Amino acid sequence: MMDELLLSNDNKVIFLVLDGLGDIPNPAFGLKTPLEAARKPNIDGLATKSGILGRIIPVDTGITPGSGPGHLSLFGYDPVVNEIGRGVLEVLGLNMDLRDGDLAARANFCTIKDGLVTDRRAGRIPTEETERLCAMISASAKEVEGVEVIIRPGKSHRFAVIFRGVGLSDKLTDADPHKDNKPFVYTRAKTADAELAARVINGFIDRVTDLLKAEPVANGALLRGFSQKPDIKPFTAKYRMKSLAIATYPMYRGIAKVLGMDVKDEPGSYEEAVAILKKNYNDYQFFFFHVKETDLAGEDGNFEEKVKAIEVVDKIVPEIAGLNPHALVVTGDHSTPCPLKGHSWHPVPLLIATKTGETDGLAFHEKNCIAGSVGTIYSKELMALALAHGGRLDKYGA
Amino acid sequence: MMDELLLSNDNKVIFLVLDGLGDIPNPAFGLKTPLEAARKPNIDGLATKSGILGRIIPVDTGITPGSGPGHLSLFGYDPVVNEIGRGVLEVLGLNMDLRDGDLAARANFCTIKDGLVTDRRAGRIPTEETERLCAMISASAKEVEGVEVIIRPGKSHRFAVIFRGVGLSDKLTDADPHKDNKPFVYTRAKTADAELAARVINGFIDRVTDLLKAEPVANGALLRGFSQKPDIKPFTAKYRMKSLAIATYPMYRGIAKVLGMDVKDEPGSYEEAVAILKKNYNDYQFFFFHVKETDLAGEDGNFEEKVKAIEVVDKIVPEIAGLNPHALVVTGDHSTPCPLKGHSWHPVPLLIATKTGETDGLAFHEKNCIAGSVGTIYSKELMALALAHGGRLDKYGA
Numbered sequence: 001m002m003d004e005l006l007l008s009n010d011n012k013v014i015f016l017v018l019d020g021l022g023d024i025p026n027p028a029f030g031l032k033t034p035l036e037a038a039r040k041p042n043i044d045g046l047a048t049k050s051g052i053l054g055r056i057i058p059v060d061t062g063i064t065p066g067s068g069p070g071h072l073s074l075f076g077y078d079p080v081v082n083e084i085g086r087g088v089l090e091v092l093g094l095n096m097d098l099r100d101g102d103l104a105a106r107a108n109f110c111t112i113k114d115g116l117v118t119d120r121r122a123g124r125i126p127t128e129e130t131e132r133l134c135a136m137i138s139a140s141a142k143e144v145e146g147v148e149v150i151i152r153p154g155k156s157h158r159f160a161v162i163f164r165g166v167g168l169s170d171k172l173t174d175a176d177p178h179k180d181n182k183p184f185v186y187t188r189a190k191t192a193d194a195e196l197a198a199r200v201i202n203g204f205i206d207r208v209t210d211l212l213k214a215e216p217v218a219n220g221a222l223l224r225g226f227s228q229k230p231d232i233k234p235f236t237a238k239y240r241m242k243s244l245a246i247a248t249y250p251m252y253r254g255i256a257k258v259l260g261m262d263v264k265d266e267p268g269s270y271e272e273a274v275a276i277l278k279k280n281y282n283d284y285q286f287f288f289f290h291v292k293e294t295d296l297a298g299e300d301g302n303f304e305e306k307v308k309a310i311e312v313v314d315k316i317v318p319e320i321a322g323l324n325p326h327a328l329v330v331t332g333d334h335s336t337p338c339p340l341k342g343h344s345w346h347p348v349p350l351l352i353a354t355k356t357g358e359t360d361g362l363a364f365h366e367k368n369c370i371a372g373s374v375g376t377i378y379s380k381e382l383m384a385l386a387l388a389h390g391g392r393l394d395k396y397g398a
Numbered sequence: 399m400m401d402e403l404l405l406s407n408d409n410k411v412i413f414l415v416l417d418g419l420g421d422i423p424n425p426a427f428g429l430k431t432p433l434e435a436a437r438k439p440n441i442d443g444l445a446t447k448s449g450i451l452g453r454i455i456p457v458d459t460g461i462t463p464g465s466g467p468g469h470l471s472l473f474g475y476d477p478v479v480n481e482i483g484r485g486v487l488e489v490l491g492l493n494m495d496l497r498d499g500d501l502a503a504r505a506n507f508c509t510i511k512d513g514l515v516t517d518r519r520a521g522r523i524p525t526e527e528t529e530r531l532c533a534m535i536s537a538s539a540k541e542v543e544g545v546e547v548i549i550r551p552g553k554s555h556r557f558a559v560i561f562r563g564v565g566l567s568d569k570l571t572d573a574d575p576h577k578d579n580k581p582f583v584y585t586r587a588k589t590a591d592a593e594l595a596a597r598v599i600n601g602f603i604d605r606v607t608d609l610l611k612a613e614p615v616a617n618g619a620l621l622r623g624f625s626q627k628p629d630i631k632p633f634t635a636k637y638r639m640k641s642l643a644i645a646t647y648p649m650y651r652g653i654a655k656v657l658g659m660d661v662k663d664e665p666g667s668y669e670e671a672v673a674i675l676k677k678n679y680n681d682y683q684f685f686f687f688h689v690k691e692t693d694l695a696g697e698d699g700n701f702e703e704k705v706k707a708i709e710v711v712d713k714i715v716p717e718i719a720g721l722n723p724h725a726l727v728v729t730g731d732h733s734t735p736c737p738l739k740g741h742s743w744h745p746v747p748l749l750i751a752t753k754t755g756e757t758d759g760l761a762f763h764e765k766n767c768i769a770g771s772v773g774t775i776y777s778k779e780l781m782a783l784a785l786a787h788g789g790r791l792d793k794y795g796a
Contacts, residue, residue, distance in 0.1 A: 384460030
């Protein structure tokens with residue numbers, strides 16, 4: 001229905017996404033959350049003067065989302081219908097260039113003995129070793145059956161592979177026994193049109209095994225999470241807004257690219273990120289501004305670091321809000337509560353700073369968000385609300 | 399599911415619908431809403447003594463409804479599945495008698511020069527001019543191909559037409575270029591069964607053009623929004639309640655008729671409206687009592703007028719509540735916030751005055767409604783809740 005209601009104008013909408021923002025009352029810090037404890041005069045000034053609060057549920061009640069579903073839903077894509085595969089997320093996180101038709105995979109170096117995978121992580125070899133092995137493989141396994149192979153090392157024993165060629169499909173089983181001391185397995189095509197991909201991948205695995213046969217520990221490779229760019233309506237077409245993503249971390253630039261957003265630069269700091277926003281402000285209507293540090297602190301269970309990450313963001317808020325967009329949304333893709341040291345299912349605090357001055361008059365944190373006028377909605381509903389505040393939606397029916 | 403649970407009894411349910419009731423905190427009035435600022439001792443007495451609060455979302459998060467979808471959802475009809483066309487709403491608003499099979503259209507007088515529509519609104523000619531032209535056309539274009547034509551003037555350059563005959567369909571394109579300085583266009587049938595309707599309409603247009611050829615400004619007519627009464631299960635059958643609509647404005651009596659409610663009188667004041675309610679109280683189980691002034695004040699952006707409209711309604715509440723219905727629902731079809739001067743997507747405040755004395759103990763306004771025990775539900779879910787409080791729904795399952 002929303003399709004028919006979309007207006008074409010130059011009104012701006014900004015999403016300031018603090019990754020893993022949501023948290024839970026922390027017994028070690030007087031039952032405050034980091035968002036509650038942070039000194040954030042700019043965000044709270046915005047919230048009390050012209051902000052409305054609420055909460056968003058990324059996927060469903062009780063469901064903990066990964067980064068893919070977290071961001072898909074934030075941008076109005078149903079995360080259950082649409083999926084960004086694990087191989088795709090891995091290559092995006094390593095800043096690799098993923099194109100239409102590419103087949104992406106996550107990979108581990110492993111230890112194989114008499115056909116048994118005795119250690120799926122090859123003793124967690126250091127990153128430098130993985131870099132050395134990837135360079136060696138890159139140099140001599142550039143293609144299989146006419147399909148180009150691009151590999152890039154990750155952290156420790158991990159690396160990622162892109163297979164680039166015509167007619168590849170991701171309907172494939174993992175080439176990974178998923179447990180130690182099980183027999184090595186090749187990938188198998190789940191459908192007939194994936195036969196070529198299976199042959200190419202298994203051919204690549206054989207080449208790698210051959211190249212590594214003299215290595216004492218990492219003498220094999222396991223590939224899994226085969227996936228391709230999802231068939232998704234590009235954001236710009238879906239919402240009739242030219243969209244720009246600004247993110248310091250490659251994975252989020254990658255997710256934005258998968259959704260068809262423009263990614264012009266790779267900012268090294270928030271100052272650079274804000275400069276990119278300002279420079280491009282006139283040429284776009286939608287801006288996705290991603291902040292990673294809140295999630296990292298949450299994953300580390302570090303309350304003070306998460307507070308600090310929020311306070312750092314607070315300092316750049318005046319420059320963002322000063323652009324005077326029709327709607328400035330401040331929220332997260334999911335919660336990463338410090339006490340849980342990982343992503344969680346908790347609803348994510350939401351602030352919409354309105355141009356009309358509509359306000360709940362409350363500071364921005366989890367507890368106030370429960371009482372906010374937006375209520376608790378699904379993340380996938382947020383875009384409609386942002387477009388409404390952005391003056392980008394027509395009336396439905398007479 | 400609800401169908402199977404409907405009980406047959408004489409328990410009464412009253413919907414007191416304040417059109418466009420919902421509003422947002424107004425910076426010019428201490429961040430109060432009109433509902434919060436209004437002195438309404440009767441409504442608040444009811445709310446605190448035996449009222450429960452909540453909010454209703456007319457169509458969906460972020461979606462701004464027109465009057466059609468707003469009322470359809472209030473009465474439990476899915477506003478996305480069911481639609482009241484623009485032509486139908488127009489003729490209802492002009493108090494015309496719309497029957498099954500009738501084809502309704504909105505129309506403008508326009509200026510045509512050498513086949514180009516140079517002004518779609520004929521210089522916005524005064525209402526009296528439109529009345530004169532409509533009278534002239536009515537007198538000599540009473541039928542086309544055996545199909546009766548009924549026309550009625552609206553405000554300024556606007557009028558409405560009903561085509562009454564056998565075999566008409568509304569699967570038609572607009573006979574309107576929708577922009578100035580485009581060539582005039584006839585309607586076209588989108589399906590074969592609309593060929594007759596297209597011929598009749600285009601024949602009518604030719605007759606009008608002929609009749610207006612000596613007029614200096616308004617020398618043509620544009621017809622659009624062709625529609626017929628929707629195929630909807632009548633309210634009385636859907637809920638096993640005889641239903642009566644009481645509204646001072648014709649459009650809302652019209653919508654009620656489309657839903658199969660009875661409309662007995664045309665009250666000129668709320669005193670008359672209350673008298674109609676009392677007179678018919680024993681003969682019906684459901685009552686739709688419509689108040690328009692709240693919406694008009696919202697559209698005008700007039701906070702004080704909206705406050706006054708609510709205070710006027712408060713004075714008649716004792717008589718309505720004094721009838722002691724099983725459930726008295728006080729709400730709106732959508733929000734019309736004064737700062738926005740138009741319909742909006744904001745959830746609408748809801749009060750259900752219960753016969754059991756169940757209460758949240760809170761005065762009735764937007765902020766308390768966020769915290770109310772009903773929570774935030776979709777408008778189309780409200781009927782089930784009203785019937786439950788009305789003692790009109792059986793238990794589901796053993």
